[in-house]
Amino acid sequence: MKRPHHLTDRRSRGPGRVLGLLLALVTMIGVTSTAAFAAPGHQGSLPIRLPKLAATPMETVAAMQPSWNLGNTLDAIPDETSWGNPKATKAVFDTIKAQGFRSVRIPVTWTDHQSSTAPYTIDATWMNRVKEVVDMALADGLYVVINVHHDSWQWIADMPTDHDGVLARFKASWTQIAAKFRNSPQSLLFESNNEPQFNNTTDAQGIQYNSELNTAFHTVVRQSGGNNATRLLVLPTLHTNSGQAFLDALAGEMKALNDKNLVATVHYYGYYPFSVNVAGGTTFDATSQQDMRDNFSRIRATLTSKGIPVYLGEYGLLQFPDSNHPSRIERGEALKFYEQLGYNARTAGVTTALWDAGSWNYLNRTTLQWSDPALFAAIKSSWTTRSGTASSDRIYLAKSSAIPARTLTLNPNGTTFRGLWQGNTPLVRGRDYTVSGNQLTLTASALTRLAGNRGYGINATIQARFSAGVPWNIYVTTYDRPVLSGATGNTSDGLSIPTQFRGDQLATMESKYADGSTAGNTSWTTYQEFNGAFSPNYSGNALTLTPDYLNALRDGEQATLTFHFWSGATVTYRVTKNGGSVTGTVA
DSSP states (O other): OOOOOOOOOOOOSTHHHHHHHHHHHHHHHTOSSOEEEEOTTOTTOOEEEEOOOOSSHHHHHHHTOSEEEOTTSTTSSSSTTTTSOOOOOHHHHHHHHHTTOOEEEEOOOOGGGBOSSTTOOBOHHHHHHHHHHHHHHHHTTOEEEEEOOTHHHHTGGGTTTSHHHHHHHHHHHHHHHHHHTTTSOTTEEEEOOSSOOOTTOOHHHHHHHHHHHHHHHHHHHHHTOGGGGTOOEEEEOGGGOOOHHHHHHHHHHHHHHTOSSEEEEEEEOOOHHHHHTOTTOOSOOHHHHHHHHHHHHHHHHHTGGGTOOEEEEEESBTTBSOTTSOOSSOHHHHHHHHHHHHHHHHHHTOEEEEOOOSTTTSBOTTTOOBSSHHHHHHHHHHTTOOOOEESOSEEEEETTSOOOOEEEEEEOTTSOEEEEEETTEEOOBTTTEEEETTEEEEOHHHHHHHHTTOOSEEEEEEEEEESSSOOEEEEEEEEOOOEEOOEEEETTTBEEEEEEOTTOOEEEEEEEOTTSOBOSSOTTOSBOOBTTTEEEETTTTEEEEOHHHHHTSOBTOOEEEEEEETTSOEEEEEEEEETTEEEEEEO
């Protein structure tokens, strides 16, 4: 814990009042362009460019769409660079603005920069750094959201057993934050608490604690005066969960506060089995799609349709993209997820903030390049329009067999199918492919030409193009059934199984004992978690069973594993643990 310092910059008069009057004037005249103001009292600071101020909170939150998270940075523990990202720079926000984002959420964890005892003083150096980063984003004309982030589980979660202590520290935290940003423009929003959670409580108890904190947050900020008197305040549901009970509770809280300048926030990471690839959740199937539709339907019915603005403070897939590990979510299935999310959020009137953990996730904070430009292009397209997709982005052709015609189901999503292209060359309808309803069939002759010499892996990429949105890539891929070999290992290092993938890719792994019961560290399903229990190493020609998985096996009892590949091929394998030793054999 760093030595605490007393706060500075607690101004209530002077330049701050002038800025407040200017902001009021901007609101009255409804300017259509941005205006630049120097932050008061900070010589040499960046000028703050004010975005157009909308007439109502609903319009303001709509103007914040789309939004982006500066994740794993100021929220990292204990310091800004502790989780592998460089320090935030103005260039990052310049890039975000240039890519079409209109707002940023800057999560902040205060715990390691704050005294853990009264008066819970926040270190002045840290507070000033947070202010510096916020001002960088404001200088680009971006709306900004700041919050109390991982503190939620570090000490706020102890509220059931330390009610008065947690409440006092929470109030002290927001008293200091509110004072520091008292004169910041109204384009800065405060968010009470990230993903509120409380140890050993029922949902009903947790809802009550969350309501108490939201109310305390509201009171402290409003009483701090200045621009905080009318600043938009963002209130989370318990766990930022969008279940009906949580939405109803928050709607009730907001009504009781009787303050029009409030915004509701929830998070959405999809249907859990799909989001992490467990329990056979390999595809964005009907269950996953309905989970998403239901989520946004509840939000619309409970909040946005009644004039309550909603900021989806985080969204994405829990383990995708991740350039540090094999992809557990098949890329085409992920693209379908983001395409539908953009549409469902738009129709529900929800502003969405992409969670970006940094260089291994979406935007590389050093090179300022997207880790997957095509993925980002699809996400960006979803902000304004729908895109067509198909039942798969792969056509697998067995090398050991003659090439047949293959059929995919098109999902136009309200667009019109325009045809197939290979690069700039259109494929010929009738000769290379046929369309019957939404059934797209590639002919055997076209696939033979596209497969070329039929080397393992992707032989050709073609595109299905639609009347709107981004094209849908289809990868013509040659494979044969993968071949696994026997192996020995241990529970400390894992088991590395020599594997010839032969052009195929792993989808999931089922693990059972002879009696049909689950074998593995995910006890509630036989289909284990990708990268949690098993992981492919395509370049290293191996499949790895993790120590967590192996240590969960019963000693001396053989487990039967079925590896499922995206081609539809399956391979059976058997593993036995004896003490710390593990033996794997081909079935």
